[in-house]
Amino acid sequence: MKFTRRLSLALLGGMSLVPSATLAQQDYPDRAITLVVPYGAGGTTDISARQIASMAEELLGQPIVVENQPGASGTNAMRAVAGADPDGYTLIATTSSPSFVTPALRDVGYDTLEDLVPILNYSGPYHGVVVQVDSPYESLDALIAGGKSDGVTYGTAGAMGGAHLAFAAVATQTGARLQHVPFDGAAKATAAVLGGHVDAALVPAYRDLVRDGQLRLLGVLDGSNDPDFPDVPTLKEAGLSAEFPSIVGIMAPAGTDPVIIQKLEATFTEVASSDEFKSFMTDLSQPVRIMPGAELAKTIEENLVAYREIAKDLGN
Amino acid sequence: MLVDAFFELLNLWVLVAALAGIASGIIIGAIPGLGPTMAIALLIPVTFSMEPIPAIILLLGVYQGAIFGGSISAVLLNVPGTPSSAATAIDGFAMARRGEGGRALRIALYASVAGNIFSCLVLMALAQPLARFALDFGPAEMAMLMLFALLVIVLFGGGSKLDALLMVLVGACAGIVGLDPISGTPRFTFGSFAFDNGFQLIPVLIGLFAMSEVLLQAFDRADEVSDAEMPPLKRSVVSLVELWRMRVTLLLSSVIGTFVGILPGIGSTVPAFMSYNLARARSSEAGQFGQGAPEGVAAPEAANNAVTGGALVPTLALGIPGDAVTAVILGAFMLHGLAPGPFLFRDHGLEVYAIFEALLLSSIPTVILGLLFFRVAIHVTRVQPRHLLPAITILAIFGAFSVNNSLFDVWVMLGAGVLGFLFRSSGFPLPPLLIGLILGAPFEQSLRQALLTSGGGFDIFVGSPITIGLVALIAVSLALSLVLGLRKART
CATH class of the missing domain: 3.40.190.150 (Bordetella uptake gene, domain 1)
Incomplete structure (x- = not known):
């Protein structure tokens, strides 16, 4: 009696050990x-x-x-x-x-x-480089030129985020004075550029505000064009070697x-x-x-x- | 338009959605730690299969209900269910101790409804111009506004100004821990990843107010324990005349709540305390405040509910949410095909006005559900504290954990509880600490943002009509407090 129970347990144990790896794959997911x-x-x-x-x-x-x-x-x-x-x-x-x-x-x-x-x-x-619609900057080149002559402030969703780092690289390459102003989330950076408190903002979710004529989209930080705005260049297309995919x-x-x-x-x-x-x-x-x-x-x-x-x- | 929109509401599902939203909002708000943000986020998938209008009404009902629900536990247990009801607890709990809990709850309910209606009317009439106005508040303006709010809390809170100032500083110091808002590097984290996120508001709030209450009652049980000293429940009718006498307080508080709500990032706790202090400063019976003054319940409740309508202004008109709750609501609008932003009112005017009208009309079910809920809830005051305290402790731990699913927050809550217990038993006021924690970090961030945009020049703080106005307000309140202090010293 005792022997058989032990034997069957051992058998069961052995059986469950050997094929468990393949079983796990076949049964996945079982919970x-x-x-x-x-x-x-x-x-x-x-x-x-x-x-x-x-x-x-x-x-x-x-x-x-x-x-x-x-x-x-x-x-x-x-x-x-x-x-x-x-x-x-x-x-x-x-x-x-x-x-x-x-x-x-x-x-x-x-x-x-x-x-x-x-x-x-x-x-x-997609993260875009946006400015107020009556901003003097009509293109990325103009923004960089403005940064070289007068200095430009730009807002992002937060310190040391991808957008900030991409533009920090742009500043290093071009020598433009691009002053970063970090906000607590992209929404507040968007509000700041709409209110004219910063010259530009690097934010997502700009589509309707651009279409409504409140913001102007100068470029996108991504590696590819935003399908909603196919004519707006990426940073690389504008001759800047930085991106935030x-x-x-x-x-x-x-x-x-x-x-x-x-x-x-x-x-x-x-x-x-x-x-x-x-x-x-x-x-x-x-x-x-x-x-x-x-x-x-x-x-x-x-x-x-x-x-x-x-x-x-x-x-x- | 308004009539067409009203016809959209003649639908059984709209009524069901409003009732379900408000009822669940009240319950969620009353439980410490469970706020409207999480409730709405978790209900969004439930609304997928619903029509847009009832779906949004359900979610906004939760928002409104939760802000009001927080006051129920604040009044009856001295445990604010949401941060914004911490101000309500001061006089609400004092009234409940006298056996007037029912009356305090009714005043809170009617004041909440008044605040809701006011802010909703503002939202309907002025959403777009006000949203443009909110954009004029840049970092410099926000910094001055927050400085003014901190001053109001310190100067007009009653009690010792030095105590209040110390508590504000303790709160602000707690807000320093975490990632530096400008450089993005960790500070005061002792190399621990857990501290990177800083001290979160909800665990600190639960610790300071709920856990410290448990500790206070556990260690200082003299007057709480025996049955004989349980106050009998008094009649809880609130007459219209009584509300009419509070009309100025209700109106001013609603204006403060709506205005602060429109601006991003301050939330509903600060306007509640500002309104409380303003009501106290205006009152001829300022001494009654803190001892159970009905206006001390009405003022913060009108203000924190008025925030809801205000906060929806930039969210809907620009697609720019001011805080976590409105960000979640923004997502819900989008998923139901009503993308907030400049085109919302043009493309979906009918739906939006139907939703606004429902928000106004939801005052009726709010009052009915609120009164029904009170009949049950009021009996909590007759449960002996020693039976209640274990339940509060469990809810506190559960609530602190649920914010981020993080055990670290539970330790923060317990630490804040011990600290709150020590401060309270040595007579320091906790509300300034809470305000310091809420405003400290954003004040620092706005200040530094403003200085970044101005290239380090302090002239930016008097560089626009709004900042000049705010600086003038700051000067006036400092002078006023000085004059009042001198007059008091002479008599």
């Missing part, structure tokens, strides 16, 4: 997945992540629970996910700032490329099984390319920009290097 959002509930990153999660859970057959862990520009949540079990049940929907901007400036307790695996990129708002993507802790990563990449790509998701994002005034995980990793790597250089110039 709820947590998708961490490094910002507060209700922001655009959170709303779009909740939408992509609710659409993906239908394909995966398991619920995806969105968990907000705001604070410290998203680095708290990134650090938590980087240290989570790499079993495919903890993912993060993250953005440029905690991926390659803040890590280039100081120790944040994780290395984006070593501790996390990018799965895909699905969005990323905006990403919104999903990552998993490093060491997650490649089979699981592939399954997630396929699922999220399918969802993000659907018309339903596109029309949802249009309502939210956010673009859909799909990029495979490998390409996202490359973007992050390039920018980490570029931003480290800029940060060094700034004396950080």
Whole structure:
């Protein structure tokens, strides 16, 4: 009696040990997945992540629970996910700032490329260089020229953000006096340029204010043109070698099984390319920009290097 | 337009949405730590399948309900459910201790409704011109306005000015911890990542007010414990005449709330305290304030509810939200195809006016639901503190954790609780500390932003009509306080 019980237990134990690795891949997911959002509930990153999660859970057959862990520009949540079990049940929907901007400036307790695996990129708002509509600056060149002669102030969403660093690089290259004025969020920087308290602002969500004739869009900080304003140049097209590519993507802790990563990449790509998701994002005034995980990793790597250089110039 | 918009509201779902929104808002507001921001964010997905108008009415009902709901726990337990109801607790709880909790709640309710109606009318009539006016407030103007607000808190708070000043400074110092707003580098974080985010308002608030109340009652139980000293519940009718006598207080508080609401980044706590201090300074019975003066309940409640309409002005007319709640509301409008911004009123005028009218009309269900809710809630005052305190402690821990899902915030809450207990038992006032924490960091940021734009010149602080006006106000209030102080010393 005793013998058989022990034997069967041993057998069971052995059986469960050997094929567990392959089973985990085939059965994945067999329980709820947590998708961490490094910002507060209700922001655009959170709303779009909740939408992509609710659409993906239908394909995966398991619920995806969105968990907000705001604070410290998203680095708290990134650090938590980087240290989570790499079993495919903890993912993060993250953005440029905690991926390659803040890590280039100081120790944040994780290395984006070593501790996390990018799965895909699905969005990323375009940041524009905007001025008041009656501003004397008609183009990026004019703004830089103004910076050389009189000095120009520009507002951004916060100190040491991607937009600030991109323009700091522009200032170094051109020798223009571009004085940064950090605000507490892009909305307040937009208000400041509308009210004429700063000469320019580097902000997203400018479309309606530009179309209404309150703001003038001089250029975009991204690597590609904003489809809403195809004629407005990127910084590079205007002859400045700086950019702030905006990403919104999903990552998993490093060491997650490649089979699981592939399954997630396929699922999220399918969802993000659907018309339903596109029309949802249009309502939210956010673009859909799909990029495979490998390409996202490359973007992050390039920018980490570029931003480290800029940060060094700034004396950080 | 207004009539067409009204017809949009003749829909059962609109009524259901308004009732559900307000009721859940009141309950969420009454629980410390759960604020309107989180409630609205979590309800947005629920509204996906709804029509735009009822969906937005539901969410705005939560916003209005939560600001009012915070006053229920403030009055009955001396535990403000939201930061903005901390001012209401001062006289509201004093009234409740006399057995007049029901009356205090009714005054809070009617004042809230008055503030709502006022700010909503302003929103309907003047959204676009006021939004342009708000843009004239740049960093220099904001810095002077916040300096004025801090002065009002210190000079006209009653009690010792030195105590109030010290507490403001303690709060401002707590606000320094975290990332430097201009250079973006960590400061006073002791190398710990947890401190990068600074001390968050909600955990500090819960600690200072809720946890310290628990500690006070636990250590100083003399007059609280026995049944015999439970005050009997008094009649709680508030007559129209009584409200009419407060008309000037209600109007001034509503104006302050609406005006501050329109400006980005100050929130609803500061105008509540400013209105309280103004009402106290104007009152012929200033000595009653703090001892349970009905106007001390009405003033902050009218102001903090009036903020809701004001805050929607730049959010809807420009697409520029002033704080976290309105940022979430902005997202909700967008998802329902009503993108806020310069085109909102042109493209979706009908829906927007229908929503505004619903906000006005929602005063009726707010009063009905509020009165129903009081009948139950008032009995909390008859529960013995020793039965209530464990529940408050659990809610405090839960509330502090839920803000950022962070255990660090729980420790901040407990630390603030001990500090609050020490300050209160040695007679220091807590409200100036709260205001210092709220305004300290933004004041520093605005000051430094202004100096960055002016190239270091201080002339920017007297460089526009608005800043000159504010500097004059600051000078007048300093002079007034000096004169009052001298006159008091002579008599």
